[in-house]
Structures are given as structure tokens and as C-alpha cells.
Amino acid sequence: MDEDSDLNDDLGLRAMSRADRRAESRKLRARKSRGCLAVVISMAVVAALVVGAVLGFGRIRDKVDGIFAAPDYTGPGSGSVTVEIAKNSTTKGIGEALEAKDVVKSAKAFERVARKDSQSLSIQAGTYTMRKKMSAEAALALMLDPKSSIQVRRVSIPAGKTLKQAAALLQASKAAKLPAGSVAAALEKPSSLGLPSYSHGSAEGFLYPGTYDLPKNATATSILRQMTMEYTKAAIELDMQRIAQAGGPDPWTAVRVASIVGAETNRKADYPKVSRVIYNRLNAGMRLQMDSTVHYVAGRDGKVFTSKEAREYDSPYNTYKYEGLPPGPINSPTRELLQAALHPAKGSWLYFTLVDLDTGETAFASSLAEHQTNVNKLQAWCRAHKGRC
Template sequence: MTDPAAPVPFPDPEPGQPGQRRADRGGRRADRGGRRSAGRGRGRSGCLPILAVIAVFAVLAWIFVPRAWDSVSGVFAGPEDFPGPGSGKVTVVIDSGQTIRSMGAELTDQGVVASTDAFVDAAAENPKAQRIQAGTYVMKKEMAAADAVAYLADPGNMRATRTVTIPEGSRLAQIVDTVAAKSDFTKAQLGRLLEQPGKIGLPAEAEGNPEGYLFPATYELPDDLTPKALFSEMVALTASVEKELQVPAGARALDLTPHELMTVASILEHEVNRPQDYPKVARVIYNRLDLGMPLQMDSTVAYVSQREGDPWTTAEERESDSLYNTYQHQGLPPGPIGSPGRQTIRAALHPAAGDWLYFVADFENGGTLFAESYSEHQSNVARVQEYCQTSDDC
């Protein structure tokens, strides 16, 4: 986005399926016999179509009845749930004031339970669910919802260990500051370790830069934890999420490398703050790349200037020669500009369908205004400018 108070920097791309009478016993007996034989023949051939129809119905029933039963039983089977008992380790933080449904949504996102509805239903059947306390819990992945509710409802399972939470989109410097503030590690210790990325298991795709590869999540800080162990856990979680979301295959389908895909996801974290807008902004990025247009993302410029607190950049900032300046350089920046979370990675993998090339923050309604043409974008910017003249929201 660009400063609505400044000249709009976006160029116009200008693109372009018993009835028979008794006969005498002599000469006609053979005829009667013949007719009787013929009558029997007609009886058999008349039965054959009926048998064929029955056979067809039998085959159809054999094919479709099980499927219909599966569909009906699926309706009454209840929400998706894991059989349990689960495996692995996930640190879950329950905040004060969280609802049962929001807990279920968070547990689903972290892979602890299969669905929010399964957790909500299990909580409704467990009277102790209302006693779940805010705190930190170490749980397993793929737990049965009833087991997850019972685990959280037991105060003895709450961990007293210190934790540190890395928000989505956090930049490397911000992660260092956050970890240093929550632990006994110094910024100098953490900085020296990050200058030796091989020690924390950084993947080759990162090309030695840990930016974007320290996954945003909540981590435990036991007394015996080392900086190396903490950063290694963050890198390992990034690799785990990439595998979970099938980033390599998804990136290939978009003609990107995994590193480029993570770069796009990191840009989404800083350009908009509503999950429903992430796939649309991803589409804007891909549309611009396809047309050879510069991305002109203020988020990448702010990464260079370390601007915080607002989404705008100045004309001076946009004159930087840094390769991260997507006003001056075409294509994606060299790497991520922060640590993307699951939602933005998914959005980068699955962009919305559309021809949008521009977007600007809609401060009045709390969303984003998208446009396919430059003239439409100018109208949106004028609308935002008018609102910002009389509002402190901008």
C-alpha cells in the first residue's frame, strides 16, 4: 500500500457440455404337443427379461446402496475426530477469557484435534470443561477430542514453565528482542548464534538467512534450554509445517521455489491483517509477476527502513537501492521479510481467483479495497484519502 496522502505510485500497466378347444385324439395330438412345447418356450423367454431386470437392480443395489449408506451414516456420524491417543508434542496456550469454541479452533489449527465441532461436542459432554484454566499445556497431536478436553480440564497438566510467544510476521530482530525479554539469554548470544545458521539446522533453501524460518508459535523455556535448542526447534517447526502444507509441491504448481513461496507468505503478513484478504493479495502478487509489473509493496520497503507502526512509506524510503525495494526492483525480494504463519502460507499456496492488480486499506470498514484497473484503484484511494482527512483511524 502507498500513502493515500501522497501521489499514487502505481503505474497503469495498460494490458491488455381351458381355452384351447379339444381336438380329436388322433391326428392332432402331435399338434397339441407341439403347441404345448411352443408354449413352454414362450414362457421361458418371457421370464428372461424379468430375470435380467432383477439382475440389473441387484448390481445397482450392490454398487449404490453401500455408498448411500456411507452418505447417510456420515451425516449422523458426528464431526470429524481422531481416534487418539495421539503422538508428538505441541505447546498450547489457553488465554484468559477464551471460549470453548475458540479453544477448539486453536487446537484444530495446531493439529491437536481433528475439528472444532468435535472439541465443542466433547466439552459439552464433560462437566469439567468449564474449569479449563488459562495457562500453558503440552499436548499431543491427533488426540481424540474427549481426551483433549479431559487433559485441559485437569489443572495438574498446566505447565509452570516459562514460555515465549513469537507472533506471526515477526522479523528476525523482533524475535531476538522477544526471546531476550522472556529468557535469560542476551541479544548478543542470540545474534552470534544466528550468524552461524548451520548450527540451528537451517535448510539449504534459506541460503544462510534465518529470516522467515523461525516459525511463529509459543515455545517453552525450561531452565536447561539453550539458545541453539530453541532456534533449532523453531527451524524444525517451519520444516514440519512446510511438509504438512505440502509447500514444495504447491510451490512447483505455481512455478515458484519453496523459498519464493515463503517470501510471498511473509509479504501477506505485513500487507493486510484479515485472513479473508490474504488469498486476494496473493493473487495480486501473482498477477503482477505474470504481467512483469513491479510489486510496489510498502511492506518490503519498510523491511529495509525498519519502519513500524503504520503501513505507509515515504518517497525517500522508496528510493532505496536495496533489492528488497519492490518499487525499484521487479519481481520478488531476495527472501522473506518476516516469519509467516500457517494462514498466510496456505493463502500463498491457494490464491483467490481474480484479476486484481491493486489494493488499498479500507480504514472506514476495516477491510481492503481491491481493483482490477488503475482508474478503479484511483477511485478507491480517493475514497480512503477523504475518510482519513476526518478520522484518526489512518
């Protein structure tokens, strides 16, 4: 082969190489394009599957529910039972509350029915009057009907109220809707109120303060029984009988002491200290000289000090005039007050007095001289706050 031929062949090969390279480049771009397209298509497919799963989940779940049916009663149910629905309860939580009271056969049945009705999301916390052994559908319908179900009939008796005051609040309660004179009539039959054996036949001290949910058929007697039952529950939890058997104060003494403590101070931290002062004075044979017991006789609730005339009232409740505890409680104490009466603080105090009426700060003393120093502090406060004492 001559030189010209060799040169032409070489140029031809080079030309082919450039062409091949361009071809390969086109193929590579094509492969990249197909790859990107595949990724886009794959992402679209995944997105479609996700959307389909979300949209189809309810239908799939309904089919599964159909296969695995939850136990359910049939019909509207019968009888009456109250169910408390707590705040922020989920549909599942509501179903569980209903199941616990045998309103529905299973929480799952109620949950499935509620899931199909968006109104179920409007169910609010409160007390509901339901029937037993209802179908889940009937239970939901009743809960959504405020005329038939939602009660939230509540009556509140604050701490520190005397029997007379508590009775007046209960009688006047719009929620209780009691016939005129029914509370007084019920109190005249103490044997029907569930009072403890040591109550001496009086509800004074045993109408436990608190907020009570009332069923539709509530009567004066049934409400008063609710209150005395709460006292009994607190007494059991505080183990009052065992404490008495172990040498501690008996329940009757504890209730009377607790009622005085609650009327003398509103600072929980001081409850055990005031309780100790009372026991120390009793053990020393001193008169209690508690203004609160004089106020009870005079009917001047909420006052701080007593007058000289009031301290001369001739009543066994006047602890300025008579030794020992008064013959009965002067109000219904709370659990914390009962706890303080059962477990007084350790100390030798015989006196206490307010030194700041705004904060309720109370000073305790073991001697009369020390007590007088504290009284001087109170008098100084009163001078700085004219008209307050």
C-alpha cells in the same frame, strides 16, 4: 324352643357379630400398623445399605486394588522428560499423559496413588519436567513440588516480526533466561539451526511465530531450532514440495510472498486476494510497489504508508525501485499466510488499497481507473479522521 329362647339366641348372635366385627377391626388396624412399620424398617435398611456402600466403597476399592495391583516402577527414576498437562485434566488423564512419556509404568498406578492424596487435586495445567521410569508415588511427589517440576517457561514470538525483532524479544525474555548476546551468536551459525535447504543460510522467514515451552536446559540455539522445526512441520503439512513439483510456487517464493501478504493486511479473508495481486503483478512484469518492503528497509514496522523519500531507498528490498520479489522474506509468516501464498484466490486484480484503517477493509481493482476510485475512498476516510493517515 320357645319364642323367648329364640329371641334371646338371636340377640346373642347379633351381639357376637358386633363383637367379632370389632375384633376383626382391631386385627386389621394391627396388620396395617405392622405393614407400615415393615415399610419404614425396610426403607431404613435400604438407606443404611446405601450409606454403608458409599462409606465402604473406598475400603472395598482399596481391597480390590490390593488384589489387582497396577504395574508400577520402583524408585525415583532417571533422566529428564517434559510432560504437558492439558487444562481440566482428570487424575486419570494426568496418569495417561505420564504413562505416554514413560514417566510411570501405568496410568492406573498413578491414579491409585493420587486418589489417596487430596493434594493431587491441586495439580495445574502446564509443562512439567519429570524423570523416566518413576514410581507413581515419586511422580506425584515431584508434580506437587513446584520448585522441582512446574515449568510453564514460555516465550512468545508474535506473527509479523522480522528476524531482528524476534531475536530481540527472545534475548529479552525473562522466561528464556539467556546469556547476553547468545541469540546473536546462535544466528551467526545458521547451519546449527535446522533451516531448510532453500533458506539461503538465513533464519529470516523461518522463525515460526508462536508460543514455545522451554525446558530447563534451553539455549538460544535450541530455542531457535524449536522455531525452525515448527516451520518445517507446517511446510510438510502444507505439502510445499509437492505443490512446487506440480507447477506451483516453490517454497522460497511462497515464503517471500507470504511474508509480504502478512505485512500488507491483517484480515485473513484477504490473504489469498493479496497473494493473487502479487502473482498477477509479477506475471505482468510490473513492479510490486509494496509499502511493506520499503518499511523493512527503513525499519519502520507497523506503518501504513511510505514517503516519497523512502520509496527512493536504493535497496533490492525496495519493490518501488526494483522489479520482482525482494531477495528474501521480510518477516516470518504463519501457516495461514503460507497457505495463501501456495493457493492464491482466483481473480484479475492488479491493485489493492485500504479504504478503512479502523476495520482493515481493503478494496481490490483490476484497472488503474478502478484503483484510483478506491484510493479516493481512502483519501475521504483520511480527511474524516485527521491525524490517522
